[in-house]
Amino acid sequence: MRARRVAGWSNVALASTVVMALTACGGGGGGEAEDGRGQPAAASSAPEPSETPSAGPSETSSAPAGEESEQNGSADPPEVTAVTVAETAEGDRVTFAFDGPAPDHLDTYEKALSGAEGRTIEIKGSKFLRVAFVGVSPDSRFAPPAGNERVPEVRYLTNFESEMSVGIGIVAPDGAADPAYNITAEGHQVFVDIKD
DSSP: OOOOOOSSOOHHHHHHHHHHHHHHTTTSSSSOOBOSSSSBOOOOSSOOGGGSOOSSOOOOOOSOHHHHHHHTTOSOOOOEEEEEEEEOSSEEEEEEEESSSOOEEEEEEESSEEOGGGOEEOOSSSEEEEEEEESOOTTOOOOOOOOOSSSOEEEEEEEETTEEEEEEEEOOOTTOOOOOEEEEEETTEEEEEEEO
8 A cells, every 4th residue: 555645744744843833942932832813732641752662770889988989980901010920830921010990801822923003022032922901091101121041031012092001021932832821810910921
């Protein structure tokens, strides 16, 4: 069945349009909007913007006041304060300490590490692990810590849009697979454990 197109507007449609225009403009005066004949116009069934129901109930946090500001994003993003390399019973550990809650991270092995504008950054080692900390201070930087035989160097690579990338150089025998590792966060620290 084909819909029939009617030329022109009906009186009801025209009156509704006038009412909506007057309502949006505040009616131009202090009284009720009129329909052009001195009679009050029919109320529109569309709710005013302020009457539109919200998307859902607001969520409340049961966190203490100090933690609440960190959860809702009003706290400053964390900044790295120290980086250390140490031997452990299972292998080697690189520890990143922050002045706030440990940020999220992304990680991957790469054949070569690069910094700002794609410039290659030379790092000691034969395997190169990139760890990017997401949501950190754009001022977050650190001096390279003292390494050891297995993890000779950890370097700052770049900080772009609050994502700070670091490179970890690892010594592995020629032809060996990428060493297994595990990354965990506790409080204000992130631990990168490189397995033997």
